[in-house]
Amino acid sequence: MANPKSPNGIKKPVRSKSGVTPLTVVLAPRKCNHGTCIYCPGGEKVPQSYTDKSPAVMRALQLNFDVRKQVEARLNSLIKMGHPTEKIELIIIGGTFLQYPQDYQYDYIKGCYDVLNGVSSSTLKEAQKINETAKHRIVAMCIENRPDNCSIEDIKKMREYGATRIEIGVQILDDEIYKKIARGHKIKDVVDATRRLKDAGFKLGYHVMPGLPYSNVKKDLEKFRLIFDDEKFRPDQLKIYPCQIVEDSPLAKIHKKINYKSYTDEEIKEVLTEMIKIIPDYCRVMRVMREIPKEKMVEKAASTSIRKDVEEILRKENASIKEIRMREIGFNSLGLKTDTRVKTIIYDASGGKEFFLEVVNSDDVLFGLLRLRFPGEIFLEELKGCALVRELHVYGQALNLGETGKNSQHTGIGKLLLSQAEKIAKENGYKKIAVISGVGVREYYKKLGYNLDGTYMIKNL
Ligand code: SF4
Missing domain, CATH: 3.20.20.70 (Aldolase class I)
Structure with missing residues (x-):
């Protein structure tokens, strides 16, 4: 084929x-x-x-x-x-x-x-x-x-x-x-x-x-x-x-x-x-x-x-x-509306609380998402006292680092979602927020005020 x-x-x-x-x-x-x-x-x-x-x-x-x-x-x-x-x-x-x-x-x-x-x-x-x-x-x-x-x-x-x-x-x-x-x-x-x-x-x-x-x-x-x-x-x-x-x-x-x-x-x-x-x-x-x-x-x-x-x-x-x-936007790019907003869904999961943040338009087409967790039981020393970002994902065709995007990659959606997550964590009494980031994304988080602690990128709120 x-x-x-x-x-x-x-x-x-x-x-x-x-x-x-x-x-x-x-x-x-x-x-x-x-x-x-x-x-x-x-x-x-x-x-x-x-x-x-x-x-x-x-x-x-x-x-x-x-x-x-x-x-x-x-x-x-x-x-x-x-x-x-x-x-x-x-x-x-x-x-x-x-x-x-x-x-x-x-x-x-x-x-x-x-x-x-x-x-x-x-x-x-x-x-x-x-x-x-x-x-x-x-x-x-x-x-x-x-x-x-x-x-x-x-x-x-x-x-x-x-x-x-x-x-x-x-x-x-x-x-x-x-x-x-x-x-x-x-x-x-x-x-x-x-x-x-x-x-x-x-x-x-x-x-x-x-x-x-x-x-x-x-x-x-x-x-x-x-x-x-x-x-x-x-x-x-x-x-x-x-x-x-x-x-x-x-x-x-x-x-x-x-x-x-x-x-x-x-x-x-x-x-x-x-x-x-x-x-x-x-x-x-x-x-x-x-x-x-x-x-x-x-x-x-x-x-x-x-x-x-x-x-x-x-x-x-x-x-x-x-x-x-x-x-996802990658699968829905025709006739796309750009009137985006952040939608939050809160649900209980495994003894913790999950905040599912998504950037969507009025047709519910998804541009990016973030999973924030208030954990149930922390057993890793470096995560004590932290709210957790389990995923931050911006959709659309992958771009190389430094390339500016016409679609949702590299257009500030990631930062918007992250600042929203930091705000929610702070308002709920958390003093720190930790991101499980792949090794290759550490630089991105460093620029946003996060530091490596153990294997996580962590920021004081
Ligand atoms: S790899 Fe095969 S045998 Fe092993 S757990 Fe998965 S399904 Fe079972």
């Missing part, structure tokens, strides 16, 4: 449409400590939960999973495609990173910073210091993780690496199903991980899996509602991947025996349409449907156009959609 090319000459512009350019690296194959979840392929020759036909894994396989080579190759191809590469979101996928040997983890992360810096440092800390002003800065870092790998010690490590966003596999909030599908954790682990991650300022994504064995459409929707009805959950982002029978997974071997059938396209559409209607303003759907090649499916693969079909159904129904992605 030909690469879609935008009028500004960027191939596949959607990659950098949300403000930063993602760069994905893949872990070497390794089995998860608890065993293998019933639906999960991989683990021997390819990383757990991926197949050897996924593009990122195919690239990594060719490079023998060497992370330095992966970063170099990816960076070069992003440059070739015309993407801005000064602001990078590093995404680490495949298996459970926090379960890899400590030395591997440390070297893996340092390797990413080193390649982007163009120089090899003697320590991770030194590499991060260099990256603060490097040409290719890591402005955000995402690690895929399990709910039972988010202890205080794990969280300290993730902060040491510079992670800002964590995705955890939640699938369905049901202990009985967790047991039957060999997830190896319980709902309580999801609750604890959610609270700790938010109280350390992380942005948090859940992976949700409708259509698992022992579930049905009714149960999926009931458990999905719980994610937002119960203040113990309420993630910032979602990936919704309906269960499919993938080659090399335990499910591929036993699906007949347990009489399992994956959802039909119609059932998937029904469940996704209803789920999207439930999602509140503060949550973003990062992706629906997993890109698993047809030849890796044991039964007929679900149609790849389902997301479009679902959007079409929602449009026809004239449903009021609140989730973030469908309201």
Whole structure:
């Protein structure tokens, strides 16, 4: 298929449409400590939960999973495609990173910073210091993780690496199903991980899996509602991947025996349409449907156009959609009104209070957002007494640092949101505010009166 090319000459512009350019690296194959979840392929020759036909894994396989080579190759191809590469979101996928040997983890992360810096440092800390002003800065870092790998010690490590966003596999909030599908954790682990991650300022994504064995459409929707009805959950982002029978997974071997059938396209559409209607303003759907090649499916693969079909159904129904992605300016640039204002939504979450600040126009098109948290329980010394900024994001096509924007990037929306957050924190008695910033954004916050304390940028109010 030909690469879609935008009028500004960027191939596949959607990659950098949300403000930063993602760069994905893949872990070497390794089995998860608890065993293998019933639906999960991989683990021997390819990383757990991926197949050897996924593009990122195919690239990594060719490079023998060497992370330095992966970063170099990816960076070069992003440059070739015309993407801005000064602001990078590093995404680490495949298996459970926090379960890899400590030395591997440390070297893996340092390797990413080193390649982007163009120089090899003697320590991770030194590499991060260099990256603060490097040409290719890591402005955000995402690690895929399990709910039972988010202890205080794990969280300290993730902060040491510079992670800002964590995705955890939640699938369905049901202990009985967790047991039957060999997830190896319980709902309580999801609750604890959610609270700790938010109280350390992380942005948090859940992976949700409708259509698992022992579930049905009714149960999926009931458990999905719980994610937002119960203040113990309420993630910032979602990936919704309906269960499919993938080659090399335990499910591929036993699906007949347990009489399992994956959802039909119609059932998937029904469940996704209803789920999207439930999602509140503060949550973003990062992706629906997993890109698993047809030849890796044991039964007929679900149609790849389902997301479009679902959007079409929602449009026809004239449903009021609140989730973030469908309201972003990057996806809504035609006939844009610029009568913007800051809208604030306040909600309880995991023992704390969240202020979701968004710059929107009168059509509810989103230009930027900020997540401010009054934490429940602080366990990191440097965050004592702080209100937390968990995310500051300005939407629109990514620009390089110093470039002035016609769209919402670099037009003062970030500063406006931040000053609003500082004001709210101060009015509520906070003397300090802390931002979980990627290493590459520290310079930005320094200019706004923030100083590095531990791994956070902190300002006295
Ligand atoms: S935790 Fe994730 S990677 Fe590990 S077996 Fe389960 S689905 Fe696969």
